[in-house]
Amino acid sequence: xxxxxxxxxxxxxxxxxxxxxxxxxxxxxxxxxxxxxxxxxxxxxxxxxxxxxxxxxxxxxxxxxxxxxxxxxxxxxxxxxxxxxxxxxxxxxxxxxxxxxxxxxxxxxxxxxxxxxxxxxxxxxxxxxxxxxxxxxxxxxxxxxxxxxxxxxxxxxxxxxxxxxxxxxxxxxxxxxxxxxxxxxxxxxxxxxx
Amino acid sequence: xxxxxxxxxxxxxxxxxxxxxxxxxxxxxxxxxxxxxxxxxxxxxxxxxxxxxxxxxxxxxxxxxxxxxxxxxxxxxxxxxxxxxxxxxxxxxxxxxxxxxxxxxxxxxxxxxxxxxxxxxxxxxxxxxxxxxxxxxxxxxxxxxxxxxxxxxxxxxxxxxxxxxxxxxxxxxxxxxxxxxxxxxxxxxxxxxx
DNA sequence: GTCTATACGAAGATAGAC
DNA sequence: GTCTATCTTCGTATAGAC
Numbered sequence: 001x002x003x004x005x006x007x008x009x010x011x012x013x014x015x016x017x018x019x020x021x022x023x024x025x026x027x028x029x030x031x032x033x034x035x036x037x038x039x040x041x042x043x044x045x046x047x048x049x050x051x052x053x054x055x056x057x058x059x060x061x062x063x064x065x066x067x068x069x070x071x072x073x074x075x076x077x078x079x080x081x082x083x084x085x086x087x088x089x090x091x092x093x094x095x096x097x098x099x100x101x102x103x104x105x106x107x108x109x110x111x112x113x114x115x116x117x118x119x120x121x122x123x124x125x126x127x128x129x130x131x132x133x134x135x136x137x138x139x140x141x142x143x144x145x146x147x148x149x150x151x152x153x154x155x156x157x158x159x160x161x162x163x164x165x166x167x168x169x170x171x172x173x174x175x176x177x178x179x180x181x182x183x184x185x186x187x188x189x190x191x192x193x194x
Numbered sequence: 195x196x197x198x199x200x201x202x203x204x205x206x207x208x209x210x211x212x213x214x215x216x217x218x219x220x221x222x223x224x225x226x227x228x229x230x231x232x233x234x235x236x237x238x239x240x241x242x243x244x245x246x247x248x249x250x251x252x253x254x255x256x257x258x259x260x261x262x263x264x265x266x267x268x269x270x271x272x273x274x275x276x277x278x279x280x281x282x283x284x285x286x287x288x289x290x291x292x293x294x295x296x297x298x299x300x301x302x303x304x305x306x307x308x309x310x311x312x313x314x315x316x317x318x319x320x321x322x323x324x325x326x327x328x329x330x331x332x333x334x335x336x337x338x339x340x341x342x343x344x345x346x347x348x349x350x351x352x353x354x355x356x357x358x359x360x361x362x363x364x365x366x367x368x369x370x371x372x373x374x375x376x377x378x379x380x381x382x383x384x385x386x387x388x
Numbered sequence: 389g390t391c392t393a394t395a396c397g398a399a400g401a402t403a404g405a406c
Numbered sequence: 407g408t409c410t411a412t413c414t415t416c417g418t419a420t421a422g423a424c
Contacts, residue, residue, distance in 0.1 A: 005390095024305040026220040029417060040391045045419070052418070102304050106357070109364035110296050110304070111218040118366070125364040155358075155373045160350055163300070163357030167349075170303035170319040172312070179349045223399060234409045236402085245401070 009047045011037040017059035020104040022097070025056055025111045025121070050120075056108060057121045063104045064128030071135045079139040083157060083188050086136070087181045090165050091174060099169045105129065106162045132158050143192045153191050157184050203241045205231040210253035214298040216291070219250055219305045219315070244314075250302060251315045257298045258322030265329045273333040277351060277382050280330070281375040284359050285368060293366045299323065300356045326352050337386045347385050351378050 015037045019028040030052055034044045048054040070089060075082035093101050109125045133154040140150035160180045167176040209230045213222040224246055228238045242248040264283060269276030287295050303319045331348035335341050354374045361370040 023307045024218055024220055026218055027305060027307070030419085031417075041418095042391045042393095042420085043389095046390070100307060100309070105364075106360050107304055109360045110301055111221060113217045113221070113294060115294070122364055126366075129361050129364055129370075152373045152377055155361075155370050156354055156377050159357035159361055159370055159374050160354040161357065162360060163353035163355065164349075166300050166303045166356060167323050167353055170299075170316055170323055172320075176323075176349050176353055179346045180353050183346055183350050224401085225399075235400095236409045236411095237407095239401070240408070 005047075008037060008039050008043065012039060012044060012047060012055065013058045013062045016055050017063045017104050018101070020056065020059055020107050021063070021093075021101045024107045028056075030055065053120055057124045060105055060108055060121055060124045060128060064124070064131065068128075068131055068135065071132065075135060075139040079136065079143050079145075079192055080185060080188050082136065082139055083185060084181075086132075086157070087161060087177065087184070090161055091177055091181075094165060094168050094177070095174060099172045102165045102169055103162055106166065129158060140188065140192055145191045149191050153187060156187070160184060199241075202231060202233050202237065206233060206238060206241060206249065207252045207256045210249050211257045211298050212295070214250065214253055214301050215257070215287075215295045218301045222250075224249065247314055251318045254299055254302055254315055254318045254322060258318070258325065262322075262325055262329065265326065269329060269333040273330065273337050273339075273386055274379060274382050276330065276333055277378060278375075280326075280351070281355060281371065281378070284355055285371055285375075288359060288362050288371070289368060293363045296359050296363055297356055300360065323352060334382065334386055339385045343385050347381060350381070354378060 012033060016028060016033045019033055019036070030044050031041060033055070034041045044055070045051065048058070050057075067086075067089065071082055071086060074085035090103070093103075105125045105128045108121050109129075112119050112122050133151070136157055137150040137154035140153065141147050145153075161177070161184075164177040164180040168174055206227060210222060210227045213227055213230070224238050225235055227249070228235045238249070239245065242252070244251075261280075261283065265276055265280060268279035284297070287297075299319045299322045302315050303323075306313050306316050327345070327348040330351055331344045334344035334347065339347075355371070355378075358371040358374040362368055
């Protein structure tokens with residue numbers, strides 16, 4: 001299993017994640033991803049024999065892992081600090097792109113459709129969401145939160161953050177995310193110090 | 195300004211809303227919307243000279259108004275009852291379609307992209323989100339909630355519901371929405387009876 | 389192994405027949 | 407006014423030259 005050209009491969013995955021983040025999955029074409037990574041179109045299918053599905057799946061995991069690594073690091077300072085970092089990351093993503101980028105995991109979750117089958121990219125998205133939730137919930141539990149309450153709140157955090165990011169893009173304002181952040185922080189504080 | 199064939203027009207808008215709900219904006223083609231409504235392709239451009247943009251914009255408003263009307267009715271029984279109906283609606287949408295449909299307003303919010311311009315469909319999405327928020331917040335205020343807290347909570351409700359619906363689709367489970375619903379209900383109860 | 393050239397279908401939009 | 411046929415562009419994917 002030779003690893004060909006890992007550099008181009010990684011650029012393709014990162015570029016695909018960025019484009020999905022901005023335009024959604026369907027508007028992200030392999031052609032443009034390859035062009036952006038200065039890679040010939042044919043190479044894309046050499047690196048990713050599974051085509052667009054495979055590239056999109058790896059892009060979702062790539063973006064999910066980046067957030068997970070950040071969470072892992074910031075949660076060491078406590079659940080509230082981790083939460084703040086999580087929310088600040090989304091805020092940075094939407095402001096630094098003038099409200100043009102959001103979350104690629106959410107994007108693939110609402111686009112894929114094939115009545116009978118369950119695409120790999122959707123399964124990857126589910127895993128990413130579950131992973132973030134577990135990281136947040138575990139941290140709260142380790143700081144004295146009720147186990148069940150921690151799980152519920154972690155779900156609320158991820159759902160509210162994802163929804164708020166989308167609303168910010170529609171309204172071209174960080175207000176939704178800022179208002180949601182204040183409430184989630186408050187909730188986390190009271191849940192941890194129970 | 196003759197109104198041609200209002201029936202076909204409405205079918206096209208409703209069909210477009212349904213398709214956007216399931217597949218997202220980019221994967222929704224005028225061709226298929228017309229086919230589904232048993233209308234010739236050319237007629238679509240007769241009814242909607244603005245093309246896909248116009249059809250999508252009207253579809254977003256159509257879906258948004260349907261929810262707003264339901265909210266208006268259910269909120270008469272109080273903010274908690276209205277919230278329950280709002281959340282139950284989303285639950286019904288995802289379960290009755292086997293997790294294939296979500297919210298068209300969210301879908302257009304994360305897909306459109308054109309660096310310099312601000313598409314009409316995005317503005318419509320922002321208005322719909324703001325409208326739902328205002329309805330929920332006003333109801334809470336009318337039942338004794340602190341005005342600012344009501345506004346913040348209404349934003350959290352919409353954001354969390356939208357995000358949870360997307361997570362439910364990815365995980366093929368209503369768990370995210372159910373967990374979020376329980377917490378939003380509790381929060382609304384305490385905010386109203388302050 | 390790497391990339392150019394191309395096959396094939398479907399998209400948005402319109403011209404022009406009825 | 408209503409719809410068919412078509413223009414043009416772009417999508418995924420691949421065949422085959424280097």
